[in-house]
Amino acid sequence: MKRDIFTKEHELFREQFRRFAEREIVPKIPEWNQRGMTDKETWKKAGAQGFLGANQPAEYGGAGGDFLFDAIIMEEMADLRAHAMMISLHSDICMPYLTSYGTEEQKQRYLVPAIRGEVILGIAMTEPGAGSDLASIQTRATRRGDHYVLNGTKTFISNGQIADLFIVVAKTNPDARPPHRGISLFLVESSFPGFRRGRKLDKLGLRGQDTSELYFEDCIVPAGN
Ligand SMILES: Cc1cc2nc3c(=O)[nH]c(=O)nc-3n(C[C@H](O)[C@H](O)[C@H](O)COP(=O)(O)OP(=O)(O)OC[C@H]3O[C@@H](n4cnc5c(N)ncnc54)[C@H](O)[C@@H]3O)c2cc1C
Incomplete structure (x- = not known):
């Protein structure tokens, strides 16, 4: 289906995330399925590459993009059957509580490291x-x-x-x-x-x-x- 909601920037982001996921996430899926959980290292790598909190404000380390960037991550993770790593829970369900209701001190203490993948939500x-x-x-x-x-x-x-x-x-x-x-x-x-x-x-x-x-x-x- 042809979709016209994604810009060139979105598609570039999709390619970058896809490459990251194929390299860092897909090979670990069998082990994660066996263990029943993901690992902290991969979360940190995703954060370091800017794939967590893609639509969070740049002042806290987010990419400052729109929600379509996060939607791209969900689409690619679903396509790769990589459901174990719940980036959408972390970035799209939990982070907005911090952004919307957190104090400035809480944003610095929790949101900034969450975007880096150092604090998992x-x-x-x-x-x-x-x-x-x-x-x-x-x-x-x-x-x-x-x-x-x-x-x-x-x-x-x-x-x-x-x-x-x-x-x-x-x-x-x-x-x-x-x-x-x-x-x-x-x-x-x-x-x-x-x-x-x-x-x-x-x-x-x-x-x-x-x-x-x-x-x-x-x-x-x-x-x-
Ligand atoms: C894989 C997984 C991950 C989850 N992750 C989280 C998480 O991170 N955090 C968290 O807090 N929860 C989480 N949940 C829980 C999830 O939010 C609940 O399962 C959900 O809210 C439904 O509650 P319940 O299972 O008690 O079902 P119930 O509320 O008992 O509902 C049972 C059935 O009755 C129906 N029903 C309920 N009330 C009505 C009504 N008034 N009228 C008609 N039908 C009704 C429901 O649609 C459902 O079909 C997770 C669940 C799963 C399976």
Whole structure:
């Protein structure tokens, strides 16, 4: 099908990404499928080549392009059956939360290294008892002085084993009406006390993706996050 939405610049980017993916990603797919996860080195290489956060602002290290650059990456990854490495989750689902809602300090601390591929991102919404009906999540965040204490369980979380930073959805006001008004987002580093990775789930498909359980057991999160 002939498409006229892509410019010469987009097509040049497509060629560059395709070459990168054929060299750095495709040969690793069998190993990733066997291990059930990707590797940090490849994320760093993708970041160093400018393939993460292609539409993020240049001032944070992004390519400052439009969304079509990221769409090209999705198309090429799908064509190469390279679903294990979820660049779209990292760049197109998680990064916009940082760009849109993060403070300048958070952008410097998290967005800049995420674009470099040094910090891998994940988002933790789903729970054993709440998927589509997100308003019924049970994970709680309680303010204690200069931090929040998170308690709850998440499941089906992509990049669950490899990610360094999770955007975690938790209830700060369980009595709020409508219920979604009592929900907040937290930036939880995998090194925070009380954070624990659970099982990597064994799936029929998407074998190279580390879809996982996550546990928050009196997890301490600075109030600024
Ligand atoms: C490979 C994979 C990766 C994932 N990665 C992530 C991730 O990174 N982060 C994350 O937070 N979650 C992730 N998820 C979870 C995903 O977001 C949930 O599976 C999804 O929200 C659906 O929730 P559920 O599985 O509990 O199904 P349910 O919500 O229980 O739905 C089951 C079925 O009922 C239907 N249904 C539900 N409510 C209604 C309604 N009101 N009316 C009619 N039909 C309805 C649904 O369409 C579905 O067919 C992932 C899931 C998979 C499979």
